[in-house]
Amino acid sequence: xxxxxxxxxxxxxxxxxxxxxxxxxxxxxxxxxxxxxxxxxxxxxxxxxxxxxxxxxxxxxxxxxxxxxxxxxxxxxxxxxxxxxxxxxxxxxxxxxxxxxxxxxxxxxxxxxxxxxxxxxxxxxxxxxxxxxxxxxxxxxxxxxxxxxxxxxxxxxxxxxxxxxxxxxxxxxxxxxxxxxxxxxxxxxxxxxxxxxxx
Numbered sequence: 001x002x003x004x005x006x007x008x009x010x011x012x013x014x015x016x017x018x019x020x021x022x023x024x025x026x027x028x029x030x031x032x033x034x035x036x037x038x039x040x041x042x043x044x045x046x047x048x049x050x051x052x053x054x055x056x057x058x059x060x061x062x063x064x065x066x067x068x069x070x071x072x073x074x075x076x077x078x079x080x081x082x083x084x085x086x087x088x089x090x091x092x093x094x095x096x097x098x099x100x101x102x103x104x105x106x107x108x109x110x111x112x113x114x115x116x117x118x119x120x121x122x123x124x125x126x127x128x129x130x131x132x133x134x135x136x137x138x139x140x141x142x143x144x145x146x147x148x149x150x151x152x153x154x155x156x157x158x159x160x161x162x163x164x165x166x167x168x169x170x171x172x173x174x175x176x177x178x179x180x181x182x183x184x185x186x187x188x189x190x191x192x193x194x195x196x197x198x199x
Contacts, residue, residue: 028171029055032164035151036174040184044174051181055172072163072173079156079175085110088154089145089192091117092165109139114192115199117148128199143196153185160185 026034033044033053044051056071080086090113115123123131123144131142152170154161160182162174176182 027055028164028166029053032151032162032172032174035164036162036176036181036184039188040178040181042178042180044178048178050177052175053172054175056170072170075173075175076161076170079159079161083111083156084108086154086156087112087186087189087193088152088161089114089116089149089189090119090152090154091149092152092169093119093122111140112143112189112193113140114143114145114189114196116145116192116196120144120146123199131199142199143193144199145192145196147195149192153188155182155185155189158182 032055036042037044044053046053054070054072054075056073086109093115123142150164152161152163152165154163158177160174160176160178162176162181162185163170164172174181
């Protein structure tokens with residue numbers, strides 16, 4: 001299996017993106033599927049009951065926006081709300097996502113989130129102190145990593161979540177119960193955590 005590289009933003013195994021959430025060959029969902037298939041050494045079946053890929057704004061390769069299905073950003077809150085354990089690497093974070101993580105925090109939650117790339121740069125200076133104070137006793141530990149990642153990865157309890165970002169935020173998300181994808185996400189999170197420092 002191939003890990004997400006712990007530095008650089010060239011994509012995974014040659015599957016670079018143009019910074020807009022897609023490669024030269026397709027939509028955000030197609031790009032995300034290619035990245036995960038290559039990195040986790042799996043073939044994702046679009047009809048699988050264990051994997052869902054959702055894109056935004058007319059990206060309808062797989063479930064995106066069909067019959068009122070929620071887009072990628074709407075898939076995360078219910079998943080995070082019921083979680084007991086969250087481990088992840090996040091290259092992009094906005095106030096809404098950080099608030100959701102903090103609000104989800106409780107005595108029962110064990111969350112370790114590595115901020116890399118733009119997310120790390122965003123939480124510096126006075127903002128860092130505010131976030132740290134809000135995290136006290138919430139069960140959420142943030143770490144910072146000096147590199148970058150072409151995708152965000154989360155292991156939410158036993159579910160793998162992989163997100164592809166563009167200039168507007170989360171462009172596509174893959175949710176998987178597939179053991180190979182979960183193993184790749186867990187291994188990637190461990191590698192970033194090993195190279196990170198507490199916020």
